[in-house]
Amino acid sequence: MVTTSSLGFPRVGVQRELKKSIEAYWKGSASETDLQETARTLRLRHWTMQKEAGITHIPSNDFSLYDHVLDACALLGAIPPRYKWQGGAIDSKTYFAMARGNAEVTAMDMSKWFDTNYHYIVPELQKDQTFALSSTKPFDEYSEAKAAGIETRPVLVGPMTFLIISKKATDFSDCRCTLVPGIVAVYIEALKKLEALGAQWVQIDEPALALDLEDRYKDAYKTAYKMIRAALPNLKIMVATYFDGLRDNTELAVNLPVNGLHIDLKRAPDQLDAVLSKLPADKVLSLGLVDGRNIWKNNLSASLDIAEKAVAKLGKDRVIISSSCSLLHTPNDLDQETALDPQIKSWLAFAKQKLSEIATIAKGLNDGRGAITAELKASDAVAQDRQTSTRIHNQSVKAAIKAITPAMANRHSPFSVRHQKQQAALKLPAFPTTSIGSFPQTEEIRKARADFKAGTINAAAYEIAMKKEIEHVVRFQEKIDMDVLVHGEAERNDMVEYFGEQLQGFTFTKNGWVQSYGSRCVKPPIIFGDVSRPTPMTVKWSQYAQSLTKLPMKGMLTGPITILQWSFVRDDQPRSETARQIALAIRDEVTDLEKAGINIIQIDEPAIREGLPLRRADWKAYLAWAVEAFKLSSCSVKDETQIHTHMCYSEFNDIIDSVGAMDADVISIETSRSQMELLEAFVSYKYPNEIGPGVWDIHSPRIPSAEEMAGLLEKAEKVIPSDQLWVNPDCGLKTRGWAEVEPSLVNLVKAAKTLRDKHKRAAA
Numbered sequence: 139m140v141t142t143s144s145l146g147f148p149r150v151g152v153q154r155e156l157k158k159s160i161e162a163y164w165k166g167s168a169s170e171t172d173l174q175e176t177a178r179t180l181r182l183r184h185w186t187m188q189k190e191a192g193i194t195h196i197p198s199n200d201f202s203l204y205d206h207v208l209d210a211c212a213l214l215g216a217i218p219p220r221y222k223w224q225g226g227a228i229d230s231k232t233y234f235a236m237a238r239g240n241a242e243v244t245a246m247d248m249s250k251w252f253d254t255n256y257h258y259i260v261p262e263l264q265k266d267q268t269f270a271l272s273s274t275k276p277f278d279e280y281s282e283a284k285a286a287g288i289e290t291r292p293v294l295v296g297p298m299t300f301l302i303i304s305k306k307a308t309d310f311s312d313c314r315c316t317l318v319p320g321i322v323a324v325y326i327e328a329l330k331k332l333e334a335l336g337a338q339w340v341q342i343d344e345p346a347l348a349l350d351l352e353d354r355y356k357d358a359y360k361t362a363y364k365m366i367r368a369a370l371p372n373l374k375i376m377v378a379t380y381f382d383g384l385r386d387n388t389e390l391a392v393n394l395p396v397n398g399l400h401i402d403l404k405r406a407p408d409q410l411d412a413v414l415s416k417l418p419a420d421k422v423l424s425l426g427l428v429d430g431r432n433i434w435k436n437n438l439s440a441s442l443d444i445a446e447k448a449v450a451k452l453g454k455d456r457v458i459i460s461s462s463c464s465l466l467h468t469p470n471d472l473d474q475e476t477a478l479d480p481q482i483k484s485w486l487a488f489a490k491q492k493l494s495e496i497a498t499i500a501k502g503l504n505d506g507r508g509a510i511t512a513e514l515k516a517s518d519a520v521a522q523d524r525q526t527s528t529r530i531h532n533q534s535v536k537a538a539i540k541a542i543t544p545a546m547a548n549r550h551s552p553f554s555v556r557h558q559k560q561q562a563a564l565k566l567p568a569f570p571t572t573s574i575g576s577f578p579q580t581e582e583i584r585k586a587r588a589d590f591k592a593g594t595i596n597a598a599a600y601e602i603a604m605k606k607e608i609e610h611v612v613r614f615q616e617k618i619d620m621d622v623l624v625h626g627e628a629e630r631n632d633m634v635e636y637f638g639e640q641l642q643g644f645t646f647t648k649n650g651w652v653q654s655y656g657s658r659c660v661k662p663p664i665i666f667g668d669v670s671r672p673t674p675m676t677v678k679w680s681q682y683a684q685s686l687t688k689l690p691m692k693g694m695l696t697g698p699i700t701i702l703q704w705s706f707v708r709d710d711q712p713r714s715e716t717a718r719q720i721a722l723a724i725r726d727e728v729t730d731l732e733k734a735g736i737n738i739i740q741i742d743e744p745a746i747r748e749g750l751p752l753r754r755a756d757w758k759a760y761l762a763w764a765v766e767a768f769k770l771s772s773c774s775v776k777d778e779t780q781i782h783t784h785m786c787y788s789e790f791n792d793i794i795d796s797v798g799a800m801d802a803d804v805i806s807i808e809t810s811r812s813q814m815e816l817l818e819a820f821v822s823y824k825y826p827n828e829i830g831p832g833v834w835d836i837h838s839p840r841i842p843s844a845e846e847m848a849g850l851l852e853k854a855e856k857v858i859p860s861d862q863l864w865v866n867p868d869c870g871l872k873t874r875g876w877a878e879v880e881p882s883l884v885n886l887v888k889a890a891k892t893l894r895d896k897h898k899r900a901a902a
């Protein structure tokens with residue numbers, strides 16, 4: 139019989155109960171017992187939901203109070219020395235100190251979980267790292283479910299994935315593979331405990347099998363799983379891979395000495411044939427058919443086409459129907475969305491609904507398509523509706539896309555020509571000062587927005603409140619002598635939502651929360667249809683701000699790739715196509731800003747790097763369309779108009795050519811935290827245009843001195859010619875308070891002036 143599984147379920151709860159409880163615990167307004175109680179209630183609710191949906195392999199230990207990789211660190215006793223852990227079970231104080239830091243000790247790093255928007259805690263491997271079983275969480279949760287009458291399949295982050303996504307201490311120069319025997323010994327101990335408790339199957343997540351792997355890692359995979367098999371001949375192990383196809387790791391993955399392999403057929407449907415032809419006869423194949431990364435209803439007949447192929451080859455007993463990856467990356471329950479447009483809602487499935495889809499596909503395989511006629515009919519109707527709906531398909535957008543010419547994605551003149559014209563028009567001093575866009579989102583601003591949304595103040599009153607804030611920000615920047623001003627983005631809730639709300643083709647949920655990291659959740663917009671911009675989105679605000687001052691006012695937009703990257707994107711056309719549509723909408727806005735007298739326009743693209751595919755071989759294609767989208771959005775302007783972009787991350791080395799190809803006149807980047815080390819990329823690559831390496835780490839409440847910032851600029855000058863340098867913070871200031879912003883920006887202007895003076899003296 140075909141069985142079913144979900145690789146993991148969202149943890150936070152439909153109303154973000156877990157978030158609220160954890161934050162109350164951190165604040166001291168809830169006890170640890172309260173927190174554990176909430177956690178237990180959520181686990182039980184989610185297990186029950188899965189059982190009722192008919193899921194055979196229900197996951198346990200997929201739950202976490204913060205992050206599943208941090209849980210793995212705790213399980214393995216991989217606790218960095220700075221937490222002064224003495225061995226034994228890891229208490230919650232240590233656990234949360236690792237997650238968030240505290241007054242005495244810094245947190246561990248956070249990084250993106252593969253190509254998702256979920257952030258995991260990066261394990262730190264010491265030289266001579268040892269491992270010891272140090273948490274009972276997987277056992278406790280397995281037993282907890284069992285006591286509630288629910289048999290589960292415990293989930294563990296795999297040993298190789300754990301090692302591969304870790305970072306090594308600087309003095310750890312050996313290959314991390316040397317840690318395999320030590321780490322595997324602890325896995326064996328844990329697996330034996332689970333077996334003793336009665337677990338039939340265990341799911342070991344090895345998404346690293348979807349990465350480019352060096353040969354030594356491939357060998358280490360074999361060694362690790364051989365050891366596990368030898369110690370546990372009877373426990374059934376499912377190795378789960380996801381987020382991309384196995385490609386050159388297929389041979390390795392299918393031959394690991396385990397009982398089952400899970401593959402992601404949503405991301406990489408074409409891997410099925412290779413896996414089917416190579417899978418040894420004793421193994422079960424888990425088909426990831428229901429998207430764990432997106433919110434569209436499954437096309438059941440298309441899924442059945444694929445699954446029937448697998449059943450024909452393997453037989454029913456060797457096939458499991460599953461989500462493509464953990465459902466962690468989708469919101470909890472669509473039923474809660476009472477305000478969504480009914481037609482759009484009919485196209486969607488959240489985690490709970492996906493469970494039913496999994497069960498339905500399995501039923502169709504076990505009992506024949508005739509047993510799910512109604513479901514198939516409904517699913518076909520959705521597919522049909524999405525193909526033809528005028529809500530989705532906008533002929534004028536399609537025509538505009540068709541009419542794109544290569545010239546539209548290029549500025550009229552090369553940078554050298556533009557630069558001269560911009561200099562003549564803007565007359566900026568050397569080391570011009572600016573900020574990244576947002577100013578503090580104060581209590582009053584938030585309240586005004588909330589009141590406006592709730593209807594307690596009207597649009598006119600809201601506009602007055604925002605204008606007052608803009609004027610305040612403008613006067614402040616004039617007073618401290620900044621060169622290029624911003625309006626402060628007071629009117630924006632979020633840099634993607636603000637635009638999504640004004641664009642056609644987007645919709646929003648009330649409870650569509652997805653965990654970003656720890657207790658932090660995001661509610662991504664849903665891009666369901668062709669994107670267009672019915673009316674200007676920012677012009678009124680920028681124009682008002684410009685009317686207040688003679689200094690140049692920078693217009694502020696979010697770029698197409700960032701909007702794409704931080705949304706749920708339609709799956710009925712390539713992402714590149716949707717990016718192009720967003721690009722044209724932003725281009726319209728750029729054109730209107732220019733017409734309204736805004737001569738400097740910044741298009742933020744903080745997410746360009748995180749859109750990179752997992753496999754190197756796919757980078758080139760992605761970067762080509764991402765760069766094209768940015769250029770389409772920015773290149774309508776005349777030479778005199780200065781285009782800025784901003785990226786707030788650090789690793790540029792491997793994409794620097796593409797950053798250059800974006801051809802923004804000025805780019806601002808994050809560099810202060812690393813003391814300008816990031817500028818390394820610019821040593822060998824001569825960045826042709828202007829650049830503002832951030833000199834103030836806005837993620838920290840610390841106020842940098844003018845001397846310190848001048849020092850950073852002097853470092854930057856060693857790598858980048860000084861006439862190309864701008865002076866700005868690392869990122870927007872919305873999360874900072876005025877008490878920090880005021881002195882820091884005063885110091886930043888002073889630092890710029892110090893450098894100007896120094897150069898003047900040198901020239902004299």
Ligand code: GLN
Pocket residue numbers: 574575576627633694742744784785786869870871872
């Ligand atoms: N302009 C945005 C701001 O200042 C940029 C934010 C970002 O880079 N994430 O807030």
Ligand code: ZN
Pocket residue numbers: 574744784785786868869870
């Ligand atoms: Zn930023």
